[in-house]
Amino acid sequence: MTHDVFGKLRFRDADESWAGSAALPRFATVGAMPEPAPMTEEEAVRMAADMNAALEDIKAQMRERFGDQVDKAFAEIDREAEEAELEAGEDADPKDEEREQRRAARREKRAALLAKGRFPVRIAGPSGIEPSPKQEAAFKFLLENESAVFDAVCEQVWESFRSAFEQEHWRQIAGVKPAATAAELQGRFAVTRLDIAYEARGGFAHLAFLIESDWQDEHGLVVVYSPDERAAHWTSWEGLYDLLESDEPEGEAEEFIPTPHDLLLEAILTGDEPRARELEAAGAKINELGPDEYPPLWISVDQIEVEEVRRLLAHGADPTLSNPDERSTPLRHAKRMYRDMGFAPSKKPDQLLGDVLAMMREAAGDKFHDIKVRLEEIIHLLETAQI
16 A cells, blocks of 8 residues: 555555555665674684584583583584585575575665665554554654764664673674774664564653574564653563553553354363354354464464363364475474474484483473373374374
């Protein structure tokens, strides 16, 4: 659609947001990570030394807990890594090349967008609703105050770097280079996207800037700017919603109206058989899912709930319905969990993981055995249902 304030937008079902771009030239200048400069020999030697020191520290800690078998496990990991590297060099996967071509095309398209001074924007749109007046107000504020917001975001990026660099263990593992000032971070981070949240405060929605950097870990980095208080704060994805405070009265929130499928699922999971049969007679179907919705049977398998699996199968839950992300069926997921927990041999065993799981099983005792029994019963139920 073409929005009066945001311009051309396209709705993305996967994350319930409107996607577009905006004229934000300052953010566009840091919209992509530049190709890293080649390491000097001195830098490479120092990084290798730091990483080896960190690895030896990890091994020492694990030896204290698990004994000398740790060294055997690490030796096995090194051997498997060398074999995998040799195999990768011998047989290149054509699909890898195709994926790289698609990634390159996306990078080229993004570079062209940024070169025009335009920056990627997403506007949260739960259930497909169009942008709210408070999201529009936050966007207009940003357009009028881009420089101030940009400086505030960069200041928080600097604070996140200082926090990461102070963690010696992480600094060694990630090979994070030092920086004495925020200016020295130039080229070491990128602001990849702006998300305009649905949550609002003081008449403005929150602005969440996604950051890529050479010091962030797997938890990601986000800087939230709140126009109502003219302030920014950095956080990880796990802490994002702690910053998205909203002054919207609870009564104004969108009312949840359960579908016949929702009602049927609740009746089945709570064991309310009369209610379940009544809903089924009225046309409710347990396999009638919404876009990107996980099949209830898959979720119950993931939670290792035997009775839920039994009830869902009794009411016709399709054991071949896969989840929309991993494309794994409930049975395949159950068998994978069984294997990953060390209850069955793996095609590519991980010695270190196997040793750790063995110790976990010994420490957990009956609890771990109970999980094994429940998974075996779930697998049996699913295999029987597919016969």
